[in-house]
Amino acid sequence: xxxxxxxxxxxxxxxxxxxxxxxxxxxxxxxxxxxxxxxxxxxxxxxxxxxxxxxxxxxxxxxxxxxxxxxxxxxxxxxxxxxxxxxxxxxxxxxxxxxxxxxxxxxxxxxxxxxxxxxxxxxxxxxxxxxxxxxxxxxxxxxxxxxxxxxxxxxxxxxxxxxxxxxxxxxxxxxxxxxxxxxxxxxxxxxxxxxxxxxxxx
Ligand SMILES: Nc1nc2c(ncn2[C@@H]2O[C@H](COP(=O)(O)OP(=O)(O)OP(=O)(O)O)[C@@H](O)[C@H]2O)c(=O)[nH]1
Numbered sequence: 677x678x679x680x681x682x683x684x685x686x687x688x689x690x691x692x693x694x695x696x697x698x699x700x701x702x703x704x705x706x707x708x709x710x711x712x713x714x715x716x717x718x719x720x721x722x723x724x725x726x727x728x729x730x731x732x733x734x735x736x737x738x739x740x741x742x743x744x745x746x747x748x749x750x751x752x753x754x755x756x757x758x759x760x761x762x763x764x765x766x767x768x769x770x771x772x773x774x775x776x777x778x779x780x781x782x783x784x785x786x787x788x789x790x791x792x793x794x795x796x797x798x799x800x801x802x803x804x805x806x807x808x809x810x811x812x813x814x815x816x817x818x819x820x821x822x823x824x825x826x827x828x829x830x831x832x833x834x835x836x837x838x839x840x841x842x843x844x845x846x847x848x849x850x851x852x853x854x855x856x857x858x859x860x861x862x863x864x865x866x867x868x869x870x871x872x873x874x875x876x877x878x
Contacts, residue, residue: 680789681767682719684711685757685810686734686775687727687745692862696730698775700866703876707860711773712740714780718789719771725757741765753831754810755822762819774810778869779856781877783849788813791845798837802844803854809833811857853877 686708690697698708705713712722723741724734727750734742743764749756758772769792771785784801791799792813800812810833818840825835855874860866 679767680719680769680771680813681761681765682712682715682722682771682773683758683761684708684722684724684740684773684775685754686730687725687751687757688754688775689727689751693776693860693866694863696733697860697866698730699733700778700860702778702869705778706737707778708734708738708775710778711775711780712738714782714785715771715773717782718785720767723761723765725760727751749826752826753833755826755831755833755836758814759819759822759826762816762822766816768816770814770816772810772812772814774859776860777811777857778860779858779874779876780811781853781856783877784811784853784856787849788845791843793843795841796843797840798842800837800842800844801850801857802846803851803857807837807844808857809837810859 686698699706725743726734728744731742743760745756746760746763749759761770788799797815797818798812801808821836821839860869
């Protein structure tokens with residue numbers, strides 16, 4: 677069993693963005709590449725969990741393994757993507773990242789990975805009372821809870837988090853780097869990103 681697999685969640689519909697946001701450009705790279713690059717050093721491999729409508733874009737441009745959401749839960753949200761990764765790719769830990777966080781960087785990912793400890797099943801940033809469950813490290817033993825939540829048609833990430841022992845990270849490093857968690861949902865968010873003077877940490 678590999679120790680840690682990187683999982684890029686890219687099976688969303690990007691309705692607010694108006695086009696597949698994984699392929700929006702920032703600083704010369706697609707959004708999805710920023711997430712993959714950020715987790716490359718700490719993961720044994722990185723897989724993409726996508727959707728039939730956009731999978732050909734990934735096939736043309738990515739060398740990563742690509743899976744589609746398991747048919748029973750396809751399109752049911754991020755939890756469905758995590759479920760699919762854990763069902764088809766076995767590892768002890770999974771580094772989960774969404775595809776709409778172009779400011780994410782290696783130091784943040786390293787910090788989350790290093791925060792793992794005995795008995796904790798997920799490590800998730802929490803900034804000003806807002807949690808970021810799609811920038812998180814999850815242990816394989818969360819799979820049974822994810823499976824149960826999906827079977828009960830509870831698709832929100834909270835359905836999982838309220839059942840497991842989560843370590844929420846809000847230390848000074850996370851707070852000082854909070855821009856890195858900014859997720860792009862709409863064209864307005866994208867314009868704000870392009871106009872901001874935030875410098876991406878590498
Ligand atoms: N594999 C998978 N990923 C998903 C699914 N829904 C959302 N995601 C991913 O989860 C992350 C956050 O998605 P959201 O922005 O909440 O949803 P979205 O569907 O992409 O966008 P909207 O249609 O505007 O809500 C993105 O990386 C999405 O690609 C899903 O059903 N399956």
